[in-house]
Amino acid sequence: MIRQEQMQVVKQSAIATNIFELTLTGQLVLDMKQPGQFVHLRVSDQMEPLLRRPISISSINEKTLEFTMIYRAEGRGTKLLSEKKPGDQVDVLGPLGNGFPIDKVEVGQKALLIGGGIGVPPLFELSKRLVEKGVKPIHVLGFQSEDVVFYEKQFQELGETYIVTVDGSHGSTGFVTNVLEKLEDDFAVYYSCGPTPMLAALEKLYPEKEGYLSFEQRMGCGIGACFACVCDTTEKIEADYVKVCSDGPVFPSGVVRV
């Protein structure tokens, strides 16, 4: 169920250049069922910045009623968010959307998780759940450069992890696809979140594979009412369009026209 709650900041820290890890606590955590869902945050009580910001859920801890997000402080809203301190309240609407389905892969199979930049966070909870289930995740994570790499260790603890940076300052050099081309394709399903060109490249690279891709769009309401976040679809589905906020953000590969 979607709820609105004043959640409390448990901790916040910078984990890479302009990249923050923020943990909130509240009852809303109990409704977070799927990796890949997101929350819609108010960053200020004032009327400016006005709109909520969509941020993916990166990890969930039902026991402590905590969840964590990882985001880049870039514009006005995320910068304000990065100033929140433990004890501060954040107005959270969520959990929103449909996440990554983990029932598409069987115990003992391999799953390929491909993340690009600030698209990496939702893959973390996904990977944890796959490991819990007995699936073997392989992580291929692309970043611009060393100073914005995060969670390398955390992913390594869950499974095989390849880091690639555009400028080669950490891991191998280039794009995730440079790594993928060299990997065996003995995985059952691939999951990805990152910039749209990367998602498009994946669909081309694995035309026969089952894949689940998480998309981004500018949002208004975040719950499906305003039609801000629509994407055109391919012939693969009947609907003429999908809404990223309520039909997605995760779609099976081939559904969204990229």
Next chain:
Amino acid sequence: MIRQEQMQVVKQSAIATNIFELTLTGQLVLDMKQPGQFVHLRVSDQMEPLLRRPISISSINEKTLEFTMIYRAEGRGTKLLSEKKPGDQVDVLGPLGNGFPIDKVEVGQKALLIGGGIGVPPLFELSKRLVEKGVKPIHVLGFQSEDVVFYEKQFQELGETYIVTVDGSHGSTGFVTNVLEKLEDDFAVYYSCGPTPMLAALEKLYPEKEGYLSFEQRMGCGIGACFACVCDTTEKIEADYVKVCSDGPVFPSGVVRV
């Protein structure tokens, strides 16, 4: 000289219902020369609330580079201001305007200081300076009710102090004029800050006395450029109007048409 400075919050506390005492520190304090001047504060780094808020300087400590304001948290801006914590920065423009002249009263003479509600604060620094000079201040301070009375002790330490509340919940009952009518008028000068009807009543009560009155107006720039804060004048001066922010806020009695 008028300066703009990011000053630091030293302390802030509620001293009566919705009434806050805020102390800031910074170099700008060195330019505060006169009791009755004010500062123009930004209460947020965001664009909303947009305008600065004019608040009187209530006391000045050149040694510690600190000054104190007392204000009522009422609208959006002052409410935000009341949330500032020690260590936070506040964007201050000041000192602004012309304050109460203390050279109009001689050593050994009496001065009558009349404050109404949130007009009381600037009289505190004034009284301190008068006492320092060897002038005897008499304070008549009017408030709505007991819960919004502040600084009673502080004024008592400086001189004779009468408190009057509209509802009689503290001190005597009624308006400052009810007290004043019973007081001897053996003072050389009177000084006042408070609601305009009170200032008007004082001018009527003491037509022969030298008086200095501090006025309020909605402000834009706070420095005399935008003509937002003008007041009509009487025949007493040549100018057709005065600006509260730069010609005032303190004017000799009889100058501003009330």
Next chain:
Amino acid sequence: MNRLATLLPGLTLKNPIMPASGCFGFGKEYAKLYDLSQLGAIMIKATTPETRLGNPTPRVAETPSGMLNAIGLQNPGLKKVLENELTWLEQYEVPIIANVAGYTTEDYVTVAEAISQAPNVQALELNISCPNVKQGGITFGTDPLIAEELTKAVKAVSSVPVYVKLSPNVTDIGEIAKAVEAGGADGITMINTLLGLRLDTKTGRPVIANVTGGLSGPAIKPVALRMVYDVAPKVSIPIIGMGGITNIDDVVDFLSAGASAVAIGTANFVDPFICPNLIEQLPAKLDELGFNTVTDLVGRSHRL
């Protein structure tokens, strides 16, 4: 007696607060959050004769205390709105105001005639003010003669009262208001969005794919309020006011300026519970201001 009750042509409202068209879809999403029967009414999304896919994305952009949108009237088209949306909405006890849009008089007439016959549609809202469609839309709202003619044409076929939604992008909104009143409008809704632009500073390109978009949210409240205050004394038909309402004081201001009811658009995105919250806060606010009923408050600024 219900202090919040508001009677308008075709509309018996439990309270004067309703979501604005385009900001509430056809209600399904908000129905998951609260009971829609609480609402005074629902202004559903603009309906056109055929399915419309709207403009390319990005369709929204944030601005200081506001937002731009250029959705482009995306909607499933008349047939599906009747079959899927309005039928579904029948489960709630809430009057529906159907927002009617199009490119030609024909379009408006077609939609108006059919949709006004749906059992829960109690009024139409003629959208002659959408700034986000290239032809039609806005021109209907900026020329008094055309606005009057269109109103007449729609009135001739509608089975329910017709409200006309005015554009703020005009020199004299009072003139348009009087024209639609002369055309037979039963009420006025105002305002639609102000035409605005945001550029991506890095690239110089418009942020919104459609280039310009409609400005809404708190930023426009002073303009909207001025227009309601201006139009109210000039017409004898009621006004449903909107534009930047985000809190109960804003509601009071629009009623004071002469609106008989209000609609909430952008604020739904900031706080999805805004409509029921404001409805709940209204009685206490009336008490605070010393008014018995909402009707007593309407137009008070003109009586001072």
Next chain:
Amino acid sequence: MNRLATLLPGLTLKNPIMPASGCFGFGKEYAKLYDLSQLGAIMIKATTPETRLGNPTPRVAETPSGMLNAIGLQNPGLKKVLENELTWLEQYEVPIIANVAGYTTEDYVTVAEAISQAPNVQALELNISCPNVKQGGITFGTDPLIAEELTKAVKAVSSVPVYVKLSPNVTDIGEIAKAVEAGGADGITMINTLLGLRLDTKTGRPVIANVTGGLSGPAIKPVALRMVYDVAPKVSIPIIGMGGITNIDDVVDFLSAGASAVAIGTANFVDPFICPNLIEQLPAKLDELGFNTVTDLVGRSHRL
């Protein structure tokens, strides 16, 4: 070479940034804060033939990300402006743009003729868009024919180039722009304020004594930017853009949309050092965006 240099009819600007009329008085107050010679130009307060005392107070009110004002053209009148203000300003090396206002064509002509002869006045800004004076003012700015005629009349007497300041409170600002160009205007300045209203929620009374006021500040930036973007391709005279500029990105946006220079109004009240700050920031911003000169940046959104 000065990368910020901007050449406009009558104006050789060190940089394209100047304070907007009415937000900077005649410069005296800001001169206490910084050296006025740093500024690209100064748009001085509206001048009328006689002393004007303006509207009753309150004259300003805050709104979400904006403010309303109804100063009512208070100014010391032509004679005193010439004798006290302009003479005093001669000590600075900064071109003055004199904002000319009035109620009748006569008024405009009288002021224009005299003030254009002051040695440091290098251009006039015809204020045909003040929303805060009952007669005149705004009507000159909303009717293309009247605007054209007034421009002609002023051009006939002015010794310096004439810029016309447009009102945003119109259906089609492009039409007015073309009209004043046809009337001989050398440039356009835009936009003046949007007409708005704020009510005191407690009492229902307008906060501003004049009832309505002009809306300015960040809230109106999307509207102003849209209008500059709209007008720039339609005229061949330069535009000085304004409306809600508060930071260097806003400056870039207005230049990108087609303004050759920009003016800063309300932001001076928020940060009295805004003009010199933005002037200082501009070269680094040009570097960041990969432009050599300000002139290269002007109108880039139309060339993409």
